[in-house]
Amino acid sequence: MDHLREIAFKAARKAGAILRSRIGNIGNIDYKSAFNIVTDVDKEAERNIIEILNEHFPNDQILAEESGVHEARSSRRWIIDPLDGTTNYSHGYPFFCVSIGYEDAGEPLMGVVYNPIADEMFWAQKGGGAYLNDTKIKVSSHTGVATSLLATGFPADTKTVKHSNIEQFARVTERSLGVRRDGSAALDLCFVACGRLEGFWELKLAPWDLAAGTVIIREAGGLVTNLTGGAFDICSGHVLATNGLIHSELKDVLAFGDVLTEDGTASNKDVARK
16 A cells, blocks of 8 residues: 555656646636536646656556546546646645545545645545645544534535525535635535534535545544445535534534425535535
């Protein structure tokens, strides 16, 4: 596992160097949809990550945000977001990251999230704890929503859907110390893991937004479920991640309930958050 981690670090740092060098020098901005952008920098960073992974693990599967599924013979899979926070990045807003998750036969085993602006490498291996660079991290000890700093985000299609998280955002803002909307789910998850935030929730995320950060939170002592407190599914797109101590209270304040219907009212596995 140490070798896997070192290669993931190498890939994340390579992609991060590309992101850092191209700030303010983006060639092309395209639209996947009316609400979801992609830049040539996303694509360049992803190509470099995949090249490194293929060099060392040619039989492993890859699921990448921009290029999709890369099939292979192995049960092992890498889940990649080369630039989580593309909208931030395209505006020069310095909150974005590289996210690389690793699983075997569907079991999450490792997560690496690199913030190239702050040179912060968040990482965890199953059973080995969570780290920020070389320092072990853990979730905060706050026990109530009233004293908690939280984060959330909104679906890319917020303007057109009935349930967009706006009501929940307002309700939690009234009852908490504050709610941030930073624009990178992977970094928000890591901030919960290291105690900078007490909790994070969001709808309609993609697997590459969640694969690495959820491993890191769990290894830091936190709790990850769906929005109603049930089992977390990386493909559902819904996540509630906290220090564990405020989980039940925050779930009740959010009160998603029947908003999350089986017909997909508030779920879209194909919509990636930017």
